[in-house]
Amino acid sequence: MKYSAIALIVFSLLYCYRPRETRLHWLLDMQDSHAVEAQEEDYTQTEVFREGYTRGADELPAWGGDHSGIRVPPEGATPRNYAPYRYAQADIEKAGAELRNPVPRTAEALARGKDRYEIYCGVCHGLTGKGDGPVTPRYSIAVPAFSTADAPTREWSDGKIFHLMTTGRGAMKGYAAQIEPADRWTIVHYIRALQAQK
Numbered sequence: 211m212k213y214s215a216i217a218l219i220v221f222s223l224l225y226c227y228r229p230r231e232t233r234l235h236w237l238l239d240m241q242d243s244h245a246v247e248a249q250e251e252d253y254t255q256t257e258v259f260r261e262g263y264t265r266g267a268d269e270l271p272a273w274g275g276d277h278s279g280i281r282v283p284p285e286g287a288t289p290r291n292y293a294p295y296r297y298a299q300a301d302i303e304k305a306g307a308e309l310r311n312p313v314p315r316t317a318e319a320l321a322r323g324k325d326r327y328e329i330y331c332g333v334c335h336g337l338t339g340k341g342d343g344p345v346t347p348r349y350s351i352a353v354p355a356f357s358t359a360d361a362p363t364r365e366w367s368d369g370k371i372f373h374l375m376t377t378g379r380g381a382m383k384g385y386a387a388q389i390e391p392a393d394r395w396t397i398v399h400y401i402r403a404l405q406a407q408k
């Protein structure tokens with residue numbers, strides 16, 4: 211009896227010993243899916259199955275190179291939680307006329323806009339929007355002000371400011387990659403707040 215108990219323990223431990231996986235899986239069926247996951251090696255892309263290595267058994271091109279489980283996304287696929295921006299850089303007037311600020315102008319939105327503005331815009335456009343940030347003297351052209359009496363952006367729609375911030379123009383690069391759309395709208399609110407200050 212004693213030995214069979216020991217044998218059972220030893221057997222269980224050996225059974226569970228899988229060097230490259232988490233130990234002690236009792237029911238493996240649902241834990242290790244046979245489907246190839248994005249970060250895994252794709253075993254269907256071996257010499258045995260294919261020549262050329264570039265496609266898996268599903269015939270889709272592998273994005274990460276030979277033997278990679280990652281597939282090239284189908285054309286038009288967009289990442290989750292990501293809305294494609296539908297205006298080209300030159301469409302500023304169209305974007306300005308069509309886009310509306312979806313973020314309500316709340317105290318939180320303004321605080322968030324201030325925070326983002328001071329990180330991303332203040333270095334050039336100045337913390338109070340006078341176009342006098344610390345980087346400005348090093349710039350080859352004058353950085354426009356937002357809050358001076360003659361600042362052109364006073365006449366701009368929210369959408370136009372949003373568009374310029376998104377796609378950039380001339381000497382200013384777009385900030386689509388750095389700042390989430392909702393945060394860009396809060397920055398627009400904050401620029402308006404700077405413009406309202408005396």
Ligand code: HEC
Nearest residue numbers: 330331334353354362363371374375379380381382385397
């Ligand atoms: C590295 C410096 C720099 C930073 C940072 C920067 N800008 Fe600019 N911005 C410029 C320059 C330079 C121009 C003028 C571009 C041109 O026409 O060539 C400009 C132009 C603009 C304009 C057009 C203003 C007008 O009167 O025509 C807007 C709006 C604007 N920026 C918004 C922003 C916002 C919002 C941010 C932060 C997300 C930002 N910029 C960050 C340098 C910068």
